[in-house]
Amino acid sequence: MHLKFAPETETFRAHVRAWFETEFPKDIIAKYKAGEALTTADVRRSEMALGANGWLATAWPKEYGGPGWGIEEQYVFDEELERAGVPTVTPMGVIYVGPVLYTFGSDAQKARWLPGIRDGSVGWAQGYSEPGAGSDLASLEFSAVLKDGVYTLNGHKIWTSAAQHADWIFLLARTSRGEKKQEGISFICCPLDAPGVTVKPIISIDGAHALNEVLFEDVTVPEDCRIGEAGKGWTYSQYLLGFERTSYARIGGKRAMLRHVRGLASALPEGANERLIDDAGFAARLTQAEIAVDGLEMTVFRILSAQVSGGSVGDASSTVKILATETHQFITQLLLEAAGPFVGHRAPSAGSGPRDVASYLGGRAQSIYGGTNEIQKNIIARKVLGL
Template identity: 55%
Template sequence: MDFSFSEKDEQFRMKVRDFFENEYPREIVEKMASGASPAKADYQTSERAMAAKGWLAVNWPKADGGTGWTANEKYIFDEELERAGALNVVPMGLLYVGPVIYTFGTDEQKKRFLPGILDSTTFWAQGYSEPGSGSDLASLQASAQRDGDDYIVNGTKIWTSLGQHADWIFCLLRTSHEEKKQEGISFLLIDMKTPGITVHPIITIDGKHALNSVVFENVRVPAENRIGEEGKGWHYANYLLGHERTSYAHVAGKRKQLADIRSVAQARALLADPAFAAKLGTLETRLDALEITVLRTLSSVAEGGAPGNESSILKIIATELAQDITELGMEAYGLYALPTFPDAVAPGWTHNTALPAGAAPSVARYLGARAQSIYGGSNEIQKNIIAKRILGL
């Protein structure tokens, strides 16, 4: 297989690189480099800059407001975005619910919901997991009972990413109890301003507020906000999860992290240690393999289509690699991770020792990456999907 890009692709790359270097908001790049958490306004500023170029809905069909780019162009765009240190798009609207709406929604739903995603005026959250239904999502119990032209929603969703910023949330809810637990689940879009919704923050080990629990108490939702048929939500959810699990690759971002680790390792003479050098070399090789797998997946997906069950392979490879890279990053920064524990570090360390710019972000990435093999469907579940749906075991 030839993985080189054509001259046309490379010209496209230079055009994208010029945008991120000269037109994209520099304050966003600087904030991301510091390791600080982006605010809602940061996401919207970033996305509107890309929307102004017509470059926001990279993976959408052109007819629905997308770019109409080739698989290579989409890959190059993502690569240059992460190379520049720009802020990734919020996936809940653009990567997750948007494709569900333009694929399974009515014309009225498309007109109502897609423009707000395309101009970054509507912020979405995902209501899937529950306190007792994580990887076994089909066991969810949050309910939506039909009452005339409405549904009455009760229950709790948890691990709701950026739910504190959300204007709308898309939820999987049980509308009936069937013998097979995957049946009787419906896909509803809910306005977060509706009475009866309470958002509770969850502060993670890295000290950040990105997750929440969302409680629904007799929340009245118009039936016209249901996507597709009642009881068919599991089908739409699997379509969405294919997009979600493919989005974890972040090859360029990982390559940037490894380059930073190599730079720090050279400065600290860590590459003289054969064990450390072997770990770094192995991670670089694994990243090359991930990139090839991503390119193979992209080449098999038609414009606007879903990646399918093969996305589970990418999810496992990408998240395990992310964890291993951040672990080596902690090893590379070493003493810099412990500035407040002078008794635990080597002689010569003082509080006046300057921290490298990447130290704090490296620690935050390490702590945050611990959950990557759990969310989006745990990696154990992904292995079951591969065994059953791909290998037919």
């Protein structure tokens, strides 16, 4: 299956590809392709390079500083970014909190926070999960007590991605209690250098530092750090989660991984008598993975069409979350199988070795974070299928 874009979209693709080849910092691409950890300075420089060209907040409406692109242009841009080997944009600012801000925030809050998100100069983290509130996020106990126009924050957030690179964190906090546990939750922003905030690294199974614990002890922020109405944070979080779950698709990255798998499988390892691609079983599973990516791509286009009117992608984004994470895990299983015969020998394509193993190990968590796939199936059953 092959998508055909309009000639003007292909012209746009050529422009984007040329910019990445000639203008984007080559040292950052080299470091990222080699699987090396990016420093905060690397992340900021990468995203500010996109921001300086107006290409960081690519899905934002033009009235808030976005490029005003249609869905096809956004999609092609993401494909070319991944094709070029540019680091994935940290989603917490431009994809998650940005749309919440320009949809529900005050004019003062938009003026305060949107420019730094849009140009990449200010990093954000997301404070949702807690030790006792992961998939059952509405059970959170993180507290925000309001007195004399100031919130005092206390609690413990965990699995906080990119907090080591961030300047601000947006979080869900319980500001009151209602009949339902989803009631009384507010959406609050806090600077990560505020007194009483402690960020502790969590080193994952692949040896990477992507996750953190963030502890708050009597941290104070002014009331105008709350986005929208008090007690409406759950509503805003559900709006945000639609964008989060759709962002997992990363079609371009998955196609690049498939090309890498096929390259390994089509080569003849030293001392071997046959190529893995000649094994009928492996070849069939590789084809199955390619079909799965095609199917995911069609699903993304169908669901993202909801954004044409400027609305949320809604509960149907759970479909993308399930398909994207399971497809990624399937591809990385094939990747390890294809890379195995090259252990101790030079692989035929760049990116083999530790980075392949890291992709596999890191991908195990994809069906857990952002709401487990089991939870997503319940959402689809109840809210999409009406069961």
